[in-house]
Amino acid sequence: MSETTQSFTDLAPSAGAKFRQRTLPILIFAAILFAIPMVGPSRTFYTLAHQMGINIVFALSYNMVLGRGGLLSFGHAVYFGLGGYLAMHAMNWIEDGAGIWGSVPMFLLPLVGFAGGAVAGAVIGWPSCRKAGTTFAMISLGVAELIFAAAFMFDSFFGGEQGISGDRMNGIELFGLSLGPIDEVYWFIAFWTVIGVIGMWAFTRTPLGKLSEATRDNAQRVQFIGYNPQRVRYLVFIAAGGFAGLAGGMAAVNYEIFTPDALSLVPSGFVLIMAYVGGITFFVGPIFGAILLTYMQSMLSDFTEAWLLYLGVLFIAIVMFAPRGIAGIVFGFLDGVRGDNPGAYLGRWLMRLLGILLMLMGLIVLVEVSVRWSNGYGEVYEPFGLHLGHENVLSWVLVIVPAIAGVWITKRASKEEEAA
Amino acid sequence: MTTPALSLKNLNKSFGPAKIINDVSLDIAPGERHAIIGPNGAGKSTLFNLISGLYTPTSGTVALHGRTISGMPPHEINKLGLSRSFQVSNIFTNMTVRENVRCGVLHSMGQGYAFWKNIGSNKAVQQKTWEVLEHCALTDKANVPAALLPYADQRALEIAITIAGGADVILLDEPTAGMSHSETDRAVDLIRRATEGKTLVIVEHDMGVIFDLADRISVLVYGEIIASAPPSEIRGDPAVREAYLGDEELPEVMA
Numbered sequence: 257m258s259e260t261t262q263s264f265t266d267l268a269p270s271a272g273a274k275f276r277q278r279t280l281p282i283l284i285f286a287a288i289l290f291a292i293p294m295v296g297p298s299r300t301f302y303t304l305a306h307q308m309g310i311n312i313v314f315a316l317s318y319n320m321v322l323g324r325g326g327l328l329s330f331g332h333a334v335y336f337g338l339g340g341y342l343a344m345h346a347m348n349w350i351e352d353g354a355g356i357w358g359s360v361p362m363f364l365l366p367l368v369g370f371a372g373g374a375v376a377g378a379v380i381g382w383p384s385c386r387k388a389g390t391t392f393a394m395i396s397l398g399v400a401e402l403i404f405a406a407a408f409m410f411d412s413f414f415g416g417e418q419g420i421s422g423d424r425m426n427g428i429e430l431f432g433l434s435l436g437p438i439d440e441v442y443w444f445i446a447f448w449t450v451i452g453v454i455g456m457w458a459f460t461r462t463p464l465g466k467l468s469e470a471t472r473d474n475a476q477r478v479q480f481i482g483y484n485p486q487r488v489r490y491l492v493f494i495a496a497g498g499f500a501g502l503a504g505g506m507a508a509v510n511y512e513i514f515t516p517d518a519l520s521l522v523p524s525g526f527v528l529i530m531a532y533v534g535g536i537t538f539f540v541g542p543i544f545g546a547i548l549l550t551y552m553q554s555m556l557s558d559f560t561e562a563w564l565l566y567l568g569v570l571f572i573a574i575v576m577f578a579p580r581g582i583a584g585i586v587f588g589f590l591d592g593v594r595g596d597n598p599g600a601y602l603g604r605w606l607m608r609l610l611g612i613l614l615m616l617m618g619l620i621v622l623v624e625v626s627v628r629w630s631n632g633y634g635e636v637y638e639p640f641g642l643h644l645g646h647e648n649v650l651s652w653v654l655v656i657v658p659a660i661a662g663v664w665i666t667k668r669a670s671k672e673e674e675a676a
Numbered sequence: 677m678t679t680p681a682l683s684l685k686n687l688n689k690s691f692g693p694a695k696i697i698n699d700v701s702l703d704i705a706p707g708e709r710h711a712i713i714g715p716n717g718a719g720k721s722t723l724f725n726l727i728s729g730l731y732t733p734t735s736g737t738v739a740l741h742g743r744t745i746s747g748m749p750p751h752e753i754n755k756l757g758l759s760r761s762f763q764v765s766n767i768f769t770n771m772t773v774r775e776n777v778r779c780g781v782l783h784s785m786g787q788g789y790a791f792w793k794n795i796g797s798n799k800a801v802q803q804k805t806w807e808v809l810e811h812c813a814l815t816d817k818a819n820v821p822a823a824l825l826p827y828a829d830q831r832a833l834e835i836a837i838t839i840a841g842g843a844d845v846i847l848l849d850e851p852t853a854g855m856s857h858s859e860t861d862r863a864v865d866l867i868r869r870a871t872e873g874k875t876l877v878i879v880e881h882d883m884g885v886i887f888d889l890a891d892r893i894s895v896l897v898y899g900e901i902i903a904s905a906p907p908s909e910i911r912g913d914p915a916v917r918e919a920y921l922g923d924e925e926l927p928e929v930m931a
Contacts, residue, residue: 267774267806267818268796463782464791466771470779473768479750480728480760481841482783491789537770 281540282454289446293439302438308550309445310506313452315530315542317499320456322528323536324465325492326472327385328393331400332500332527334380335373337519338403339501341414342372343508347422363430366448366505373501374494381493386486388475400524407516419515422508441510448506456499457539468492526553529567533574535581544582562627569619600676608669614662622655679742681706681845681875682727682758687736687746689719689726689899696722698899700736704892706844709876711886714896715919720879721763723896724849727877728760729753740845755783759843763850763879765830769823773814773833776822778805780840804840812836812866828859835863835870845875852882864888887911895919 269277292305318332346368349357384395407414414420424435433440459465467488471478475485508514517523526549534545549567556563578585592601621644624637629646637644637651644651680703689697696719704710712720725731727738729750738746745753768776778795781804787793795801809815812832817825822833835851851867852860864885867876880886886893887907894904897919903910910916 267809267815268802458794459791461794461796462791463787463793463795464789466775466779466795467782467789469771469775470768473770474766476730477762477766477768477837478779479730480754481780481837482751482754483789484749484751487789491791495791 278457282450282457285453286450289450292446293442299438302442304550304554306441306445306510307554308547309449310503310510311527311530311546311550312449312543313456313506314500314503314527315534315546316453316456316539317496317503318527319531319536319539319542320459320468320492320496320499322531323538323541324460324472325468325489325496327388327489327493328396329524330393330397330521330528331403331524332396332496333519333521333523334400334403335376335497335500336504336507336523336527337407337514337516338376338504339369339371339373339497340504340508340514340518341420342501343369343505344420344422344514345413347424347426347508347512348420350427351423353427357427359428361428361430362424362426362435362509363433363444363447365509366451366502369501369503369505369508370498371501373504374498376501377494377497381490381497385489385493388471388485388489397521400519400521404516404520407519414516415514417515419513419518421513424509424512435509444509445506448502452499452502453543459495460539464488464491464495529571533571533581535583537580538583538587541581541583544586548582560624560627562623565623597676604669604672604676607672608666611662611664611666611669614658614665616662618655618657618659618662621651621658625651625655678706680704680739681708681741682877683739683742684727685737685739687723687726687738688734689722689731690734696899697726697733700896700899700901702894702901702904704875704877706741706875707873709871709878709889709891711890711893712877712879712896713881713883713886713893718896719899720896721849722899724760724847724877724879728758728847754841754843757843758845758847759838759841760847761834761838761849761851763853765827765834767822767830767833767837770821772819772821773825773829774805774809774818776833777808777814777836777840778802780837781805781808784841808836808840811839811870813862828855828863831855831859831863832866835866839870843874846871846877848876848878848880850879850881852880852885860885 297305314336317335318329321327321329321332343365346357346360346365347362350360350362380399384392384399408416429435431443433443435441435444467478467483470481471483471485471488478485478488504514504518507518530545530549531542532545533549534543535541552563552567556566560566574581580588589605592598592605595601621637624639625644625646628635628637642650644654682702682704684700684702687697687700688695700723712723714720722731726733726746729745729748729752733746736746737744740753740756740758743756745756745758768779771779778801781801785798785801785804787795787798787801806815809818812835814829814832814836817829822830825833831851835848838846838848848867852863855863860882867878867889876889878886878889890907892904892906893910894901895910895913895916896902902915902919903913905913
């Protein structure tokens with residue numbers, strides 16, 4: 257018997273490997289979040305970090321549906337928004353202090369958001385989870401439009417165009433946090449980000465989480481191992497709605513306002529892009545995506561008015577050339593460097609990077625020159641003291657030459673890779 | 677007389693005007709190894725789909741251990757102890773071999789749809805998973821992604837998932853299709869071991885496998901069972917010979 261016990265445990269990864277692959281990354285993530293306030297970051301940084309934390313939880317919850325469940329949803333912001341709205345109302349109930357709400361700390365509002373998102377998922381998921389594939393995607397789109405339209409009809413819940421606002425500095429303080437100053441809100445966001453990440457990671461390790469992957473791969477076969485794929489999808493959908501609502505609850509406390517825009521198609525599309533650009537086949541993918549895209553959203557928009565165009569190009573490029581996303585690029589790179597011939601791999605990798613940078617340069621010049629030309633205010637794109645107007649031949653040389661060179665270099669890198 | 681493990685009564689299935697299964701009645705005793713043969717398009721796979729719940733019969737009933745199962749969804753039928761494999765490998769491609777089998781084991785281990793338990797910490801599940809892998813000679817490939825398995829191993833995994841839940845009535849749909857001779861021998865050996873003491877219904881084109889494995893053979897032609905008898909009698913049946921004429925040769929060497 258002891259021999260049997262020995263051999264069957266051998267099949268699973270060793271305790272050391274489990275620690276390295278599962279526990280350690282989460283500890284490092286938590287440590288980074290813990291260390292950030294030590295360096296005395298600016299207000300801008302805090303604002304950005306809070307948005308990232310919210311988006312990390314939101315994007316991970318979306319990936320429970322897309323990456324793990326194989327369901328393409330165009331309306332995930334509905335659960336984020338409904339959870340957030342419920343949390344917003346709860347914030348005002350806490351302020352009023354009536355009944356049980358008088359003894360609920362503001363710190364726990366994301367749990368209210370979770371409940372709101374999960375209930376919304378349970379109601380909306382009931383009809384929509386019967387079918388996967390295109391049907392599911394279409395229903396999710398319809399539901400998103402429906403809820404957004406409803407948001408302007410039911411003013412007492414959604415607050416019309418002004419939305420619902422509140423004041424987070426009320427109720428009982430937890431962990432001695434008044435949630436007034438921004439560095440106190442940081443601990444609130446950091447705490448719930450870690451809880452969300454751990455919770456969703458743990459979910460992937462449960463029987464339901466594994467069945468979700470099985471249903472994604474082969475719903476028919478799931479029926480013949482004794483499970484109802486519709487029920488698997490439905491339960492996963494509720495859980496994903498709950499975590500989206502958790503992110504909504506975090507946003508409610510962070511911004512102290514929720515408007516109908518929060519459940520429109522725009523954030524629904526943005527969360528899809530975050531998850532996909534990050535890499536939906538990896539658990540950490542959406543975390544990468546949320547960090548990068550939140551950064552782009554708030555920083556890039558300061559540099560250029562065409563930032564959405566760059567976002568679109570990035571999304572299309574990832575879908576076409578790197579469908580495993582940023583996480584796929586990162587882990588592919590690590591595998592390659594650890595491979596048989598790291599020198600040659602690194603060489604090809606740098607070559608490809610150079611090619612991409614050249615193409616990007618051509619694209620940037622094209623976009624920036626065109627945008628200014630189109631605006632018609634006579635503004636001129638002037639990088640590094642160059643005067644790049646649309647009538648300047650140099651502008652077009654700087655578009656075409658780097659673009660062609662970039663394509664050529666990237667193709668050569670691919671050819672070398674095939675030969676290797 | 678004991679209750680048959682599987683009992684089909686006046687089973688009919690039509691798709692529009694096309695009658696695919698025509699008044700099929702068949703009793704299969706517990707522990708029997710029953711083969712279903714017939715020319716292409718005879719309705720063998722349709723019959724399997726009717727028994728396993730993928731299709732609902734147009735009329736007639738299917739009973740498992742005396743309990744009517746026709747009309748139930750597949751997952752309910754599976755819970756009652758009937759499991760099937762597929763002609764085309766039907767596995768969870770993005771999971772490892774071990775995870776595939778573990779999914780098959782979950783239900784019989786009472787794991788349900790739990791989202792509050794860690795799948796890795798249940799000793800009974802790991803133990804059972806290992807036993808099934810060992811049984812199907814897949815332990816050395818346990819951590820290989822299923823999509824990367826060689827064809828014969830995918831077929832073995834198909835059987836592994838089918839038996840993992842501990843069902844006592846096993847339906848195998850052409851388990852050796854597309855295999856080489858040596859692979860077929862290994863597969864037959866695996867099927868024999870895996871279905872020890874269980875009721876087996878098998879659809880197969882390889883007559884060597886059929887005559888080697890089956891206690892009884894039913895011949896399905898145009899949706900009707902034209903003969904149901906032990907292999908020795910089937911071989912001499914003139915109606916069967918006629919149905920197979922020009923299609924497949926019954927193996928004389930086995931006689």
